[in-house]
Amino acid sequence: MDRRLIEAAQMGNVDLLFNLIKYDPLILHSVSLAEEETPLHIASMAGHLDFVQQILKLRPEFATELNQDGFSPLHIASANGYLEIVKELLRVDRDMCAVRGREKRIPLHYAVIKGRIHVMKELLAASPDSVEHVTVRGETALHLAVKKNQIEGLRVLVEHIKEFKKEGVLNMKDEHGNTILHLAISGKQAVMEVNSLNKNSLTALDVLLIFQSEAGDREIEDVLVQAGAKRARDLHTSALALTSQNQGVTTNPSNGPLMPIERTRSPARQLLEYFKYNKIRDSPSEARNAMLVIAILIATATYQAVLSPPGGVWQDDSLSSNNNGTDTTEPHSAGKAVLGSKNMVSFGLFIFFNSVGFFTSINMIYVLTSGFPLQLELQVSMCALIITYDTSMTFMTANNALSVLFTVVSIALPFVIHIATMVARNYLKWPRVALQCTSLQSA
Structure with missing residues (x-):
């Protein structure tokens, strides 16, 4: 690509662009022959809205071209958070939301990774189905938000999923079989407190056991238990045991002290616990x-x-x-x-x-x-x-x-x-x- 055209795109100099076209009307056409960045890529990276608008008028097909790194102009503008440039690119063709770049990532994926909330909302509004697109590793935008600890972005995605009734995306797994819950637990990210109580004094595990369904409950329950989730009654019992442990007795909230804390279970009791049905262990x-x-x-x-x-x-x-x-x-x-x-x-x-x-x-x-x-x-x-x-x-x-x-x-x-x-x-x-x-x- 002509060095002067690169400089014009970097500076966002529209006058220089028109002067170059005046002396060489085919200067923009020759850009397509080379496997490199177009002026639209450069202007989108620099954030020059006026220059982007003029290029789109002259050569709108530049909007869908990928550079040598596998990025389209919409990928670049989304990652950098240039909302107005994103809107201009989407006016040319809303289907560009589904353009796959490197590792099959779409613009929404880069907006999520960088936490560009306003860009995310614009992309989701232009293409509601883009939330279902996965990368080469099977990751959805939700997976990327959890991995990058983008809590606000995750909230936007979940609200979009609820609005368009795409709840199935929440249970999608990556190439390793991980849902977003697995990633949140394995990464020890503070997405939620697993033992927090709602207004009815129920934990997440309580609600899961109350709202039984045909599939997925056992897997979610396993993940919650591994993360230390407990039922509300178990939390209450644990709290009572901790407060009375120094005195060597366990306390009943209604009847007072009852008996010394059982330090170990008998072998017969352990054998019974091992062989009896356990819905966490047994499928x-x-x-x-x-x-x-x-x-x-x-x-x-x-x-x-x-x-x-x-x-x-x-x-x-x-x-x-x-x-x-x-x-x-x-x-x-x-x-x-x-x-x-x-x-x-x-x-x-x-x-x-x-x-x-x-x-x-x-x-x-x-x-x-x-x-x-x-x-x-x-x-x-x-x-x-x-x-x-x-x-x-x-x-x-x-x-x-x-x-x-x-x-x-x-x-x-x-x-x-x-x-x-x-x-x-x-x-x-x-x-x-x-x-x-x-x-x-x-x-």
Whole structure:
């Protein structure tokens, strides 16, 4: 590029620019032949608005060209915070907000890195979708704001995301699988106090556990716990323990001193804590698999019990006792339960509770396998299992009326369990909904 043109751009001398064009009308056209900066790059870096306006009138295509470092004029003006130049460049073409420079960074990324708040707002207004653009490392503007500790810029981005309903950007991950929460914690940046209380005396962990969702909760909870997040009740307990530690006692806020502080837990207690379910350590898929195995074991055991009841079944038919009185066996039929002939009450209790276990476990298997492949085949198999169970139970029951009763109860039992579960959930849901509404009002 002509040295005099470089000087004109550096000084913002519009008169010199026109004089050069007067003597060499193709001077600006020859600039495009060289892979270097254009006068628009130089003027955008120096902040000369008048010179930028004239260049854009003469050669508007300069606005989209990248220099040898991979920067467009909009990248340069955004990084330097020249709001008026940014507006002029956007008047030429608003799509320049999506021009990717070095490492696939767009102008918004550089404005965020440098904390140019006014430029950020202008770029977001021109291209609302630019907040979703990622760099070559998978970083969004949010990642860059957290990395560079640009708290005000992060606030502007979050407000923009809420306004345009792009909440999914908050959970986007970089090439290392880090969300902005991971970066904030790993960098020990003071984006938020994890144990601060809202107006309803709830911490961030409390609100997370109250507002349960289908995905992402466990990961966020892990990050919060690693950062030292606690529930409000645990904070209160810790504070009481610290204040009374010097005296060797723990305090109850309502009843006063109770007992010496437990320094260490017993080995049995530690073993129990290790093996019991921990929702922070154990994933939902692992818990579901364990429950599915348990339900299958219960279904197998109860199904086998109805095939081989206590005392077995009669092997022959006997209509009456012998006349000589030596055979005291009561009348029975082959295949009927021995316990049913001897003690109908005990047999009835056995059949009822065995059926409760069987049909409840079948219902658990149905719920836990919902959405699995070959769902229809699986349901047909479970229906066949239920029919064979009812057939076996009906046949071995000596009393026909009792047999019909057991059959009806066994068929209705899964529906009763399902309805009872729904009623219980709805009953417990109302206090939770009320708490959520209170949290929203006070947060």
